[in-house]
Amino acid sequence: MLYNRCMHFRPFKAVTLLLVIVLTFSTGCHRPLHTTVTPAPATSVVVTEPSTTVPVTTAQVQSITPSVNLNVYFIDVGQGDSILIDLGTTEILIDGGERSPGVVQFLNQHVDGDLEVMIATHPHADHIGGLIDVLNNFKVDQVWYNGESSTTKTYSDFMVAATVNNAQLHLGKRGDTITAGALILNVLNPFDISGTTNNNSIVTELDYGNVDFLFEGDAEQASEARMLSATDIPFHHVQILKVGHHGSRTASSPAFLARITPGTAIYTAGAGNSYGHPHIETINALKSIGAVIYGTDINETIIVTTDGNTYTVATAK
Numbered sequence: 001m002l003y004n005r006c007m008h009f010r011p012f013k014a015v016t017l018l019l020v021i022v023l024t025f026s027t028g029c030h031r032p033l034h035t036t037v038t039p040a041p042a043t044s045v046v047v048t049e050p051s052t053t054v055p056v057t058t059a060q061v062q063s064i065t066p067s068v069n070l071n072v073y074f075i076d077v078g079q080g081d082s083i084l085i086d087l088g089t090t091e092i093l094i095d096g097g098e099r100s101p102g103v104v105q106f107l108n109q110h111v112d113g114d115l116e117v118m119i120a121t122h123p124h125a126d127h128i129g130g131l132i133d134v135l136n137n138f139k140v141d142q143v144w145y146n147g148e149s150s151t152t153k154t155y156s157d158f159m160v161a162a163t164v165n166n167a168q169l170h171l172g173k174r175g176d177t178i179t180a181g182a183l184i185l186n187v188l189n190p191f192d193i194s195g196t197t198n199n200n201s202i203v204t205e206l207d208y209g210n211v212d213f214l215f216e217g218d219a220e221q222a223s224e225a226r227m228l229s230a231t232d233i234p235f236h237h238v239q240i241l242k243v244g245h246h247g248s249r250t251a252s253s254p255a256f257l258a259r260i261t262p263g264t265a266i267y268t269a270g271a272g273n274s275y276g277h278p279h280i281e282t283i284n285a286l287k288s289i290g291a292v293i294y295g296t297d298i299n300e301t302i303i304v305t306t307d308g309n310t311y312t313v314a315t316a317k
Contacts, residue, residue, distance in 0.1 A: 066208055066209040066306075066307055066308030066309075067182065068087065068088050069305055069306065069307050070085070070086070070087050070208050070211075070305070070306050070307075070308075071085075071086040071087075071303060071304070071305050072084070072085050072086070072213060072240070072303070072304045072305075072306075073086065073106075073110070073301060073302075073303050074242065074266050074268060074294075074296060074301065074302040074303075074304075075097070075103060075106055075296075075301050076268075076296040076300040076301045076316065077096070077097025077098065077101035077102070077103060077130060077268070077296075078097065078098065078101060078270035078271075078273075079098075079126055079246070079269060079270030079273045079275070079277070080095070080096075080097030080098050080101060080126035080127060080129070080130070080268065080270070081094070081095040081097065081121070081126065081127050081217065081218075081242075081246075081268050082094070082095050082096050082097045082101065082103050082130060082268075083095065083215060083242065084106070084107065084110060084111075085183060085206065086110055087181065087182060087183050088112075088181070088182075089112040089113070089181070090116050090180050090181030090182065090183055091107075091110065091111050091112070091115055091116060091117075091180075092116060092117040092118075092119065092178070092180050092183055092185065093107070093115060093117070093118050093119070093131075093134065094119045094121065094204070094215055094217075095119070095120065095121055095127040095128065095130075095131070095217070096127070096128065096129065096130030096131035096132075096133070096134055097126060097127070097129065097130040098125055098126050098129040098130060099125070099129035099130060099132065099133070099154070100129075100130065100133060101129070101130045103130045103131075103133065103134060104130075104133045104134055104137050104138075106301075107134065107137075107138065111138065113139075114138065114139045114140065114141050115134065115138045115139070115140045115141070116141050116142065116180035116181065116183075117140075117141065117142045117143075117144065117178055117180045117183075118131060118134065118135070118140050118142070118143045118144070118167070119143075119144045119145075119172070119178065119185075119202055119204070120143065120144070120145040120146075120158065120202075121146070121201040121202045121203075121215075121217030121218065122146055122148060122197050122198065122200055122201045122202070122217060122218060123145075123146075123148055123149070123150040123152070123154075123155045123158075123197065124197060124198075124218065125152065125154040127217070127218070128154060128155065128158045129154050129158075131158055131161075132154070132157050132158050132161045135158075135161035135162055135164075135165045135167070136161055136165075139165065140162075140165050140167040141167060141168065141180075142167060142168045142170060142178075142180070143162045143165075143167040143168070143169050143170070144170045144171075144172040144178055144202065145169070145170075145171065145172065145202075146171065146172055146173075146190055146193055146200050146201070146202050147171040147173075147193055148193045148197060148200050150197075172187050172190075172202045173187060173190060173191065173192070174187055174188055174189055174190065174191045174230070174232075174233070175187065175232065175233070178204065183206070184206070184207075185204040185205065185206050185215075186204060186205045186206075186207075186233065187202060187203070187204055188203045188204065188205055188214075188227055188233060189201065189202065189203035189219055189223050189226070189227055190202065190203075190223065191226060191230075195222060195223060196220070196222070197218075198217075198218040198219065198220050198223075198245055198250075199219060199220050199222045199223040200223075201216065201217030201218045201219045201223070201244075202217055203215065203216050203217055203219050203223070203227070205238070208306055208308050209306070209307070209308020209309060210308060210309055211239050211240070211306040211308055211309070211310075211311050212236075212237070212238040212239055212240070213238065213239070213240045213241075213242070213304075214238045214240070214241050214242065214260060214262070215242045216241070216242055216243065216244035216245075216251065217244070218244060218245040218246070218251075219244045219245070219251060220244060220245055220248070220250040220251045221250060221251060221252075221253040221256070224244070224251065224252075224253050224255075224256040225253065225255070225256075227256075228255060228256060228259060235259045235260055236259075236260070237260060237261050237262075238260045238261075238262050239262065239263050239264060239311060240262060240263070240264045240265075240266065240304055240311070241260060241262035241264070241265045241266070241291070242266055242267075242268070243265050243266065243267040243278070243282065243286070245277075246267055246268055246269045246273075246275070246277040246278065247267035247269055247277045247278025247279060247282045247283070247295065248275070248277055248278070248279055248282065249279040249281040249282055251282065252282045252285055252286065253285075254285055254288075257285055257286065257288075257289050257291075258289065261289055261290075262286075262289075262291050263290075263291060263292065264291060264292050264294065264304070264311075264313060265286045265291040265292070265293050265294070266293075266294045266295070266296075266302055266304075267282075267293070267294075267295045267296070268295070268296045269295055269296060269297045270296075270297060271297040271298075272297075273297070277297075278295060292313075294313065294315065298317075299315035299316065299317060300315065300316035300317050301315070301316045302314075302315050302316075303315070
C-alpha cells in the first residue's frame with residue numbers, strides 16, 4: 001500500500017481559501033444558478049444563536065466543550081455528498097462523492113497525518129465512489145458503514161480498499177457514538193437495515209458547544225418519521241442541517257423540519273443534474289421555517305466555522 005504523504009504538508013488554510021475565492025471570481029466562469037433557489041450571500045455571514053436551545057441530557061447526546069474553532073466543509077463534488085469535519089489536527093470525512101471527484105486533492109490541504117474517521121453513509125456510488133481514492137492515498141484509522149451490501153463494483157472496490165488500508169471497520173447504528181480526538185458524532189439512524197438504501201443512511205449529529213449540526217446523508221421521510229417517534233435520543237433544534245437526499249422532495253418532511261428548525265440548511269447537488277435536485281417542494285419547506293439555504297450547485301464548496309457560540313458561513317462563490 002502506497003500512501004501519498006508527500007502532499008500532506010499543511011499550507012495556511014486561510015490563505016488557501018482566499019486564493020480559491022480570488023481565482024473563482026477572476027476567471028469569470030460561473031455555473032448557472034438553479035432556477036428554483038435564490039443563493040445565500042457569498043460573503044461570510046455571522047450567526048449568533050439564542051440561548052433557548054431545547055436541552056438534551058448528556059446521557060442521551062454527547063457534546064463537545066469547544067477549545068478551538070471547528071471547520072466543516074461541504075465539498076462541491078457535483079451530484080454527490082462529501083463533508084469534511086476539521087478540528088485542529090483531527091478530521092472526519094463523511095462520504096466522498098463519485099469516483100475521482102477531487103476529494104483527495106481537497107483533503108491534501110486540510111488533513112494532518114492520518115484521516116481519523118471515514119463514514120460511508122450508504123453504498124450508493126455518489127457517496128462511496130470517491131472514498132476509494134481516499135483510502136488509496138491516506139491512512140484511515142476507522143471506517144464506519146451501515147452494513148448494507150451491494151453487488152456493484154464500486155461497493156466491492158470500496159470494501160477491498162478499506163480492508164487493504166487495514167482500517168478498523170465499524171457498523172454504525174442508532175445509539176452508537178463515533179469518536180475521533182475531541183470530536184463526537186452521535187448516530188441517530190439506521191435503527192436496522194430493513195428499509196430502502198437511502199433510508200438506511202447513517203445519520204449523525206455533532207454538538208459543538210451551542211452550535212449543533214445534523215448530517216442526514218440520503219435519509220428520506222420514512223427514516224425521519226422513525227427518528228421523530230423514537231424516545232431514546234429525542235430530536236432538538238439544530239443550527240446547521242445537511243439536507244437529506246440532495247434536497248429531494250422525498251426528504252425534509254414538514255414535521256421533521258418543524259422539530260429541528262435549522263437556521264441554516266445546506267444541500268449538495270450537481271449543477272443542472274438530471275434529478276431536478278433540489279426540488280421546489282423542499283426549498284419551499286425550508287423557506288417556510290426561515291432557514292437560510294445554501295447549495296453546492298450554486299455556492300460550490302461551503303464552509304461553516306464555529307467557536308461553539310456563533311458560526312460563520314462562507315462560500316467559494
